[in-house]
Amino acid sequence: MDEIYYLEPDEEITSVIDKIKNSKSNRISLVVPREATLLQSVVNLKLLVKEAAKFSKEIVLVTSDKIGRNLAAQVGLTVFDSIKSGRPIYQPPASLPDEQEIIEIDMRKEEVPQAKPKGVQVHHFQEEAHKGWSKKEIRPTSQPSWKPHKPVVEFDWKKTRKIIWPLITASILLILIGLFLILPKVTIKIKVLAQNYDKTLEAKISAEESSNLSENTFSGNLIDLTSEKEDKFTATGKKNLGGKASGTLTVYNYWDSNPQTFPTGTKFLSSSKTFVSKSSVTVPGTSIRGGNIVPGNVNVDIEAENAGEDYNVKSGRFTIVGLPAAQQEKIYGQSNKDLTGGFSKEVTVVSQQDYDQAKDKLTKELNDDLKNQLKEKTNDLEILDKTVQNDTVETKSSANVDQEANDFTLKIKERTRVMGFNKSGFDQFIVEVLEKQIPQDKMITLGLDDTIVPVVKETKYDEKSLNLEVHVKAKISSKVDIEKVKKDLLGKSNTAINNYLNKIDGINGFEIKFSPSWWLKRISNFQRNLKVELEYMNEETIPVAPSSEVSPSLPATPASTEALP
Template sequence: MKPIYLAPDDEITSVVEKITALSDQKLALVAPKNSNIFQSLINLKLLKKEATRLDKEIVIITTSKVGQKLAEQVGIKSYSNISSVGISDIGRSERLEEKIESEVLPDGTKIHQYNPSETVEKNDEVISETTAPQEQKNDDDEEEGEEESVINKKATLIPEFPPIKIATPIEKSPADELPAISGAGFSTRTEFNLPWRSLIGAILILFIAFIALFVFLPKAYISATFPSTKVDTKVALNVLTEGVVGENDIEGVNLSASKSATKTIKATGKKDIGTKATGSITITNKYKDGSGVGKDQSFSALTKVTDTKTGKVFTLNNAVTIGRVTYDPNNGQPIYQSKTVGVTAIEPGESYNISTSTFNITGALSGVTAQSTTSFKGGLTKQVTVLSQSDIDNVQKELKEKTNTEILVELKTKAENKQFINSAVSYQVIKESVDKKVGDQTDEATATYEVTASVIAFDQETLKQKVVTALSKDIKQNEELVLNDKTFENIKSTNDPAKKSVKLELQASGNLTIRIEKDKMAKAITNKTSDQISQILKDSYSATDVKVDISPSWWFKRSPMFSWAIKIEPVFK
């Protein structure tokens, strides 16, 4: 059996190449305890598969219990030493030759080496020791020759091993009794080095994060009530576009814009253009007063006649008079007068084609009856779509709102940094029309709306200064005026086209209070507790009530260190 010696780092592919290159059918793989082929069961399975494919018998010789167990699992016999297989270590000489060959000095070294022409014969059973012939020495290089002969002698000497008989494999413990495989690979002990750079970097990041949190997170909201005197006055100002601007005037500028729009009207009205049913009724005058005296009954054309069964209404085609009741001179029996007259339905439709019935006549005397003796006919329903007034009104309203909104946007764009009062915008309708009339049979129509708008714009800051001046007549040196936020919400305007001006009227109001400088006040209360903030505002600014809210609630119960993080909301009473 041919032995193959494996190095610890031989990969499975290298092992397969070795067994493939040899022609021997029986091979013994001598593997060290830490050989790579024992790193995975897959390596041994692949080895077994290749040996079967090559029709070769292989065994594994190793002192590794784990390796033996793995080999047994895949069906490869394993032994703990080479003597157990009964083979000589003949491969050791081959490895020795390979080792010496790998130790050949590099090119350029001045040394004479002897290359023997004879080859060493190998014997599987007994290997004899052979001495290689010495290279002939030169006189000048005697010492070098001696060294060369020693090296060559060592390289060509093959140790002799006594023949070893094949022994019976020794008994091994069952694979089940072997220790379990804990995992592939080999653990190596590594020295732990503290990552000082990472640790310092992490501490630095945490420090920066804490500083940022301390600076930007806390906020303080302070509501302080200050004593004040309420003042109000009515202010009237004229916004002029030409002429001299006086004390009660503001300079203004004319702005104008035009817009037009069209929209399709979808007709939704319905109109019945069918034919009306006609027929005739017989009217009988049976009216008598208390003494039995009758009275003539007259009806004008278009008098309404209502069917007592269906409630359908008809009209008389022409006027008719039915004479009063008379009596037979022979027997005294009453003789009633009757007249037949044509009627027409008030609306088209088949529903007016009624059968014989009785009718009530508008304005008839008691005892006057009407009935038909034949069915009415000729009624036919046919509806068409027509343009209704509501169709026109809805679209024109929509056009007007859309156009006026667009005009306001255009005027504000033209005003730039100036402003105007929306109620002061004057609109002039240039065109408002529909291309069809109400009642026209159609599916749609087109509505057109065109308008021009004009307004006088002014500077808001100038208006504010005028109002402040009007309210600050009685202000003291250490006081300031705080305008009411709603002062400019309700401004009345009146256009004066003749003077090309607009009059503004507003009810201005505000509070006269101690001069409050929020920035200075905020700096005075930085990094203070709620009690300290309250005391400072009361002592320095005459505050009567102070409420402090520090956010977040779990933060230090002190105001932020920076004034920009403090918001003060003054309340005046």
Template sequence: MATVIKLGKKDDIVSVIRRIKDLKDKEVVFELEKGSLLLSSSANLKLIKRTGETLGKKVSVTTDDELGRLLAIKAGVLLDQTEEDVKRIAPRARMFSQTKRTGVGDLRAKRTLPKSVLKVDASPLAKYLTKGLPKPRFAKVYKTGLISLLALAIIVGVVLIGLPQANVVVYARSEPISRDIDLRVDKSASEFNPDTLTVPGKLIVRELSQTKNYPVTGTRVAGEKASGEVVIYNGTNNTLKLLASTTTFTVDGKNYHFTRDVTDIKPSSQNSNPNQPVPIVAAEGGERYNLSSQTRLEIKNAALGNRPEVYAVSGEITGGTSSAQLALSREDLDKALIQSTEDLIKTAETELNAETPGHSFISSGAKVEVLAQTANKNLGDAAENFDFTVIARISGLVFKQSDASGLISQQINSLLSEDKYLVEGAEQKLTTSFKSLDLGVGIGTLAVHFETLVAYKIDQTNLSRILSGKKASEIKEILLSKPEIDRVDVKFSPFFVRKAPRFNGRIQIETVLSQF
């Protein structure tokens, strides 16, 4: 189904042609209002049709304007034309009178000349009669006026022929182009080879060190330690002694310790316990260490062994509070090591560029051997930041990005159609990563994504001759019908000139690249 686009009165031929180029549909119908600029000439409608045919699209128009419908029929683009519309533009027969006109010469009477005429020399008489009379100045005035008119005609001719000039700026269409290709980086190659897709490489080895400050992101729960009293039940027949340094009370993964050594723990039962309550304190701070009364705790002691009949029952264990605190974590140390090795690779690349400019050293082409690493804080220490020092041996295979982009550019040029070319000086984006790497032999496979810009060539042969004597709208119509042209600017000088000069040398055509 055709796409219908309604155009305003002020839409000109340039904007319509641009729409036709941008549309993806193969059939489009333009709805024109009465008084539209496009209905001022059938040339506009013919250009619309010709542009559509060039781009392989069917273009039609529809309008309520009677004159516009006639112009559309003549151009062959009216969508809903009727037989009545066709009859309106049928040629009308001219009526000619069959009566022979009488010429002025037929009315003139025939003059009869005498057979003989007497010849008299009147020159002496004329000289006598005009002797002493002033001569008329008419001949001198006539001569001066004739010279003035001739000079004016020459000036006007010079102005009309030599002064007019047309400047036409043609914007060539451009478009991005990208390629994905695998290249071979070889340390034994001396220059890039388009046939084998090989670029020269270079092996480097560097021992580098770095000390850098990093922020701490790990956290730990801190706060006041919970404390209280427990009663120990001794289900054995022996009196026990438990030391604070070797005894731990546990419940639900929480640990508590004596505040002092406890001796003379007598045998007891659940119904009879002669032992007195003893104080304990939580191993760490936090609200989770608070316990309700009558909570049973297991007793772990290396000398006692596994004796479930020896246990403790708590009173209320209270006073534990919680707060978050920054603390050095394993993740902080791992992140610092990764960042430090990346920094060392960049340092190696900077040193390499100073020695041999233009080489690229990427992380996928490098091997990092950490010789030593240390931090000025211990794992779990409360801190906001820490210093991390690493010593590493960096080895890798490097290459020149200019070799990679030059090789790919040659590949693109060899496959481009004749009407396109790579834009010299255009931005080139190169993304590289090693797919495989063997540092032992100095060879790697490099995956490359390459982006740049191509533009269309514009043939200016006989273009000045074709454009001579044309109006600005006609020049744009001719040039915009070419798919390789994006837009056209036309300027005439002086200000009163409305058409391109007839002389080709006065038409200046400049081709510039349309920015993508």
């Protein structure tokens, strides 16, 4: 009798295999609901078949899920559509014998021995035939392997057409609407008489004050950065810190009767060694006593210029450095005792070169660091030449120059300040300042060749300001409000455009160009599709005949300068 299992929709294959394994029946019916997890993958069903064969179980699948039945049929399972069905929807064919399998068939029949009639000889031909007979080997013929039938799904063209045609129609409509909104692109050049306008004025960039047209003050941004670095360096200098030899000299004046004065630090030379006086002395002049010349003399203490035992010179004569050769013979010093006290002691000290190299290294690193910070802070700002100000705020060393040390630590703190500002905003600000100085029906605009060049006059970062001298090269012409023209012309036809432009005072003609030229002669409602330019005309320009796209009122050839909207 079949053992029936009702599976849950989300029951996993591992749970089903456990049920098969634990079942005591050899034939198991699995009732599977629609869209159950087991029926979602042919891999699950193949695994089910494999495990069933492993446990010698026959599996019957009961389900109303069409897709599940197809998959089950593909893997060779017997399939019913319900428990009450008498016949399966699909039943796999009986397994065919393997080609290599040997089937033995015994053709001999067991016969019941019969009694021979007396006096009659019976000859059995079967016995003679059977004597030459033996077990005959019959091999099965090769049979094609069974493959499950794959159901053919017919494509519903009627249903597809009902979906595709509305989509195609809607796409075409969207494309046409998009082209109508996007096209055409229109460029309008308005011709105006203009004169060159050159002006130099003073202005100020301030980080504390807001923009003020009457005071020519434009708001800027003062960037103030500080950075410090500290590092340890090796001292390489050498210095003799031993004792200096010293002694007393008697200075004689045989030169004349006038006294000779020698200040502190006067140098005396002996044995190629230099000594200096510790005090200022005045040597009396020569006198005559009893007919003999008596030199003036005075004692002075001296000290060796440098330390070392080499300065322990013997007693003797000392030449005064700086006197003419003739006077050095008559004015000199004399020691009666050897100089003593000199000895050597060489130590490592911080040399000037050590200090300078350390300072240069830290300063460069600080400047690079501040430069990178400055670049991040001023990414969208205009920075003028010679406006970056670097200052050393602090320099601190653990050892001074010539001080004994094997190494030293140097710390430097740098400060960088610069004034940045928005260049396009500044240019517009300067134009507005200059427009206050011209008639109200005129305007100042910048052509392609026109410039506004600010030059640094004075940096006052302590007052958070930067004084400039601004050189302006521009055009002055009749006032035309470009933005108002663009706004008014949106959505207008070619005829309406011509009527509107002909009513503007102060213009000398215009050109209208539609792109593509074959499209509707109408401006779209998108402002980005409309470009309005000013084209300046010199008063002495020679008139030319208008082209087909030029208004009849155009009297002159355009100048080479194109205005920026």
